[in-house]
Amino acid sequence: MRGFIGANVLAVVLISTLTATSLVNNRQAQLDRTSATASNITQTLRRSFESEIDQIDLLLRAAILSLDSEPTGSGTPAELRKLMQGSRSLLPHIEALRVTDEHGNVRFGDGDAPSQRVYVGDREYFRKAQADHWNLIVSEPLTSRLSGNWVVVFARRIDQSDGRFAGIVYATVATERFQDLLTSVQLGRQSELSLRTAGLQLVARNPAVPLDEAASRVASAQLRDMVARQPQGGNYMAPSGVDGIERRNTYAAVGPYPFVLVAGLSVDEMTREWRKxxxxxxxxxxxxLLAVSISSWLLVHAWRGEVRLGEQRLREADRYKAFMRTASDGIHVVDRKGRLLEFSDAFAAMLGYEREQMVGMDVTGWETAAPEVAVQWCSTTQGDQRFKTRHRRADGSEIDVEVSTTTTLVNGEELIFCASRDITERRRLEAETRKALEQARQSEQRVREIADNVPAGITYVDEDERMQFVNAELARWFGQPAEQIVGRRIREVLSPERYARRQVSYAAVRRGETVRIIEHIPSLRGNVRHVETVLVPKRREDGSVAGFYSLSQDFTARVKMEGTVERQARNLAAMTSISDDIMVVLDEAGRILLANRAFEEAWQLPPGGATGRTVSALYGDSFFHDVIRPKLHHALDGQPVKVRTAHALPGRATRVFDASYHPVYNEQGLIDAVVFTAHDVDELVHSRDELAHTVEQLQRSNESLEQFVRVTSHDMREPLNSIAQFVRLIEETSPLAPPADQYFGFVRRGADRLRTMLDDLLRFVRLEAEAIEPDDTHQLDEVLEEVRSLLHAQITTSGGEVVCEPMPLVKGRRSLLVLLFQNLVSNALKFTPPGVPPKVHVSARREVERVLVTVADRGIGIAADDIPTLFEPFRRLHRRQVYEGTGLGLATCKRIAMVLDGSIEIVSSPGEGTQVTVILPAR
Incomplete structure (x- = not known):
């Protein structure tokens, strides 16, 4: 009996030891899984943040390269503007992209337009760039002075060609963007994710907390100590500095950037099941223990009962020992018929049952496989097995589990011991990891798409002069796929001559200098290709050069365009030099900006001697202030002035001149100069021969003007046709990825518009080429019927209607009448509100020897202040993107009316339609 009691005591000690050991190991396993989960989350988010910052850094580098390729003093650089527009679709989380000068004043940029001057010279990131900081600069969280949001600023230094500081290019990213990335990860209620700077200042947190100066600097002492000792990453357990909850924390540095990711999973949440x-x-x-104690006490009084009860306890102890070995999982024992004999509370909790509800249940109650399959498996399984399946819970839902089984013979009966582990959370984390990896891959693809859509050749060369990255444009220049170029040395791709010429530049960039190369490369066809290349070093953290970036731009088209502009300037100078009329371009102060030879000869000045002089110095202060200056101010206000005046030129008697002042509009539509012309009227009054000579000069002038327009049209058509042809070849050869297809569409449509403008301009200057015969009469009904036939496509497309009343006979040339009413009816169909079918009504009435033809519409109308300027050539009231056209339609109509000895009038109000009345001579 003593031996038996001793065995009972030993069993109690053994059970207690096994229980304690299992509980301790189970708790440690829970904490280890918590650390592994936190580490996985941290690594996944770290790659996402590194990808985000890499994209921003590439955008800043591309912006610097775009700035280097633009001439000094220009407005927003064209390449930078394209880059900013592309960044809106590819990097929508950037709040603004801006460029400053060397003092910290913002020159230009993308984002919300500031209402006042923006100055960042007092910011810490600007001072770092000013102090020769060559790497990417990342600010601490700060409040934006424009939006009022908490933002992080990413900036890079801009240098002039001589290495002096020229300002910075910086992008602002709202901390809400980092908050969104953190909240994309699902956590427990008491767990947290946070992004901090290298100084452990809080940037974003999940769950979110209000961001202010005091709260953002709170960090636990354990975190500060761990980051100081292991800056790249580590694990620790500590209460949070924000809410005081104890968590199992894992932190990791975000690549080379000054950020630290911290994932903390609540120890209380992660050990909740363990406590149960x-x-x-x-x-x-x-x-x-109670049962053993009672049984031992009963054994003293009843030996027989003690023996029977001892045997029963031993069998129960065997089952409990098997149960306790894997107590952390869903332990259950079934027989060969699939009946449930024993199970752990963890198994009942996993399936959502109370323990009493599972008594007597068989395997078909929780296994999702067909009942006959589950029973067949129980009757045939042998040995140890491990497999994944699904269990059905009490509420009908299903969970993913991993099951470990073993068959054991107990008291002559074969039993199947099973341990089910819920892997639903693990599969969710695996799915999130796969999703994060896919997002990282897509981010890398977006960066490559940005580089491939930049209209310049981009490559990265390592310190061994091997090309590690080549964009699509540079691959097209070499005539090889990018895959065949990557990994090759520069000397294997360039010709020996070009490589030899670049050796000095390569040596300079390896020393850390930024190098600019201009090359003029002859082709086999005898043409010259002009290429500008910028080499920018890439530095390691220790400042040494690891390689360099190369950005090459082909500016051959710009050289050709400059030649075209130079030819046009020579043509303009030739045209003005043959005119006997005085022509002068004046600024608002009366200073001569340009004068023709007739003006210089009248004032006995050498060629070019008038430029820079003031009108008051030539004509006298009194004449300038009393006569010229008021008319100059009218013209600067947009009101052309025509006047007859008398004046004595040096060494000549007083003569009468017909003078005119016409405003000159710049590309922004603003008046910045006035053209002054003066024609000597006395020569027409006093001499018929002089009159004939003047008429001849005017004819030659008109012929010269027409010749100039024809030559200019011809010279400009050649580059336009080349542009259109090459754009079409590019689009037909290979499909273009966005936004390159959009950019080439802009080029093609711009070339078509310029070609249409040249046709309209040539037609405009030829209107008076032939005289009108007195007996040249036409029936307006036939003219309008031809007009409707010509505009059939526009009428059908717009869903409009053109109604014509009976028309009389008028004098004039048929081709001019058709062109006149074609322009008027086309405008009436075009300028209508969106979604409203246009309706045009054409009527006529006769007054004595005149016919008044009215073209009325119900379109958008015209403001009264704009009507006097409608007949000026190239005058447009609307942007081309809203209503297409060249701005010559109404100017052509007015000139046709004058050629036909008639006139034209417009009556209109905004939103109430327009009535255009043409007055023509009747038969």
């Missing part, structure tokens, strides 16, 4: 198991196990252990 603890109390359940302690309860079972207590029951077992």
């Amino acid at each position: 198991l603890l109390w359940t196990t302690l309860g079972l252990a207590g029951v077992t």
Whole structure:
């Protein structure tokens, strides 16, 4: 009996030891899984943040390269503007992209337009760039002075060609962007994710907390100590500095950038199931100890009963030992018929049942496989197995589990011991990891798409002069796929001559200098290709050069365009030099900007001697202030002035001149100069021969003007046709990825518009080429019927209607009448509100020897202040993107009316339609 009691005591000690060991190991396993989960989350988010910052850094570098390729003093650089527009679709999380000068004043940029001057010279990131900081500069979280949002600023230094500081290019990213990335990860209620700077200042947190100066600097002492000792990453357990909750924390540095990611999973949440198991196990252990104690006491009084009860306890102890070995999982024992014999509380909790509800259940109650398959498996399985399946819970839902089984013979009966582990959370984390990896891959693809859509050749060369990255444009220049170029040395791709010429430049960039190369490369066809290349070093963290970036731009088209502009300037100078009329271009102060030879000869000045002089110095202060200056101010206000005046030129008697002042509009539509012309009227009045000579000069002038327009049209058509042809070849050869297809569409449509403008301009200057015969009369009904036939496509497309009343006979040339009413009816169909079908009504009435033809519409109308300027050539009231056209339609109509000895009038109000009345001579 003593031996038996001693065995009972030993069993109690053994059960207690196994229970304690299992509980301790189970708790440690829970904490280890918590650390692994936090580490996985941290690494996944770290790659996402590195990808985000890499894209921003590439955008800043591309912006610097675009600035280097633009001439000094220009407005927003064209390449930078394209880059800013592309960044809106590819990097929508950037709040603004801006460029400053060397003092910290913002010159230009993308984003919300500031209402006042923006100055960042007092910011810390600007001072770092000013102090020769060559790497990417990342600011601490700060409040934006424009939007009022908390933002992080990413900036890079801009240098002039001589290395002096020229300002910075910087992008602002709202901390809400980082907050969104953190909240994309699902956590427990008491767990947290946070992004901090290298100084451990809080940038974003999940769950979110209000960001202010005091709260953002709170960090636990354990975190500060761990980051100081292991800056790249580590694990620790500590209460949070924000809410005081104890968590199992994992932190990791975000690549080379000054950020630290911290993932903290609540110890209380992660050990909640373990505590349930603890109390359940302690309860079972207590029951077992109580039962052993009672049985030992009964053995003293009843030996026989003690023996029987001891045998029963030993069998129960065997089952409990098997149960306790894997108490952390869903332990259950079934027989060969699939009946449930024993199970752990963890298994019942996993399936959502109370323990009493599972008594008597068989395997078909929780297994999702067909009942006959589950029973067949129980009757045939042998040995140890591990597989994944799904269990059905009490509420009908299903969970993913991993099951480990083994068959054991107990008291002559074969039993199947099973351990089910819920892997739903693990699969969710695996899915999130795969999703994060896919997002990283897509981010890399977006960066490559940005580089491939930049209209310049981009490559990265390592320190061994191997090309590690080549964009699509540079691959097209070499005539090889990018895959065949990557990995090759520069000397294998360039010709020996070009490589030899670049050796000095390569040596300079390896020393850390930024180098600019201009090359003029002859082709086999005898043409010359002009290429500008900028080499920018890439530095390691220690400042040494790891390689360099190369950006090459082909400016051959710009050289050709400059030649075209130079030819046009010579043509303009030739045209003005043959005119006997005085022509002068004046600024608002009366200073001569340009004068023709007739003006210089009248004032006995050498060629070019008038430029820079003032009108008051030549004509006298009194004449300038009393006569010229008021008319100059009218013209600067947009009101052309025509006047007859008398004046004595040096060495000549007083003569009468017909003078005119016409405003000159710049590309922004603003008046910045006035053209002054003067024609000597006395020569027409006093001499018929002089009159004939003047008429001849005017004819030659008109012929010269027409010749100039024809030559200019011809010279400009050649580059336009080349542009259109090459754009079409590019689009037909290979499909273009966005936004390159959009950019080439802009080029093609711009060339078509310029070609249409040249046709309209040539037609405009030829209107008076032939005289009108007195007996040249036409029926307006036939003219308008031809007009409707010509505009059939526009009428059908717009869903409009053109109604014509009976028309009389008029004098004039048929081709001019058709062109006149074609322009008027086309405008009436075009300028209508969106979604409103246009309706045009044409009527006529006769007054004595005149016919008044009215073209009325119900379109958008015209403001009264704009009507006087409508007949000026190239005058447009609307942007081309809203209503297409060249601005010559109404100017052509007015000139046709004058040629036909008639006139034209417009009556209109905004939103109430327009009535255009043409007055023509009747038969």
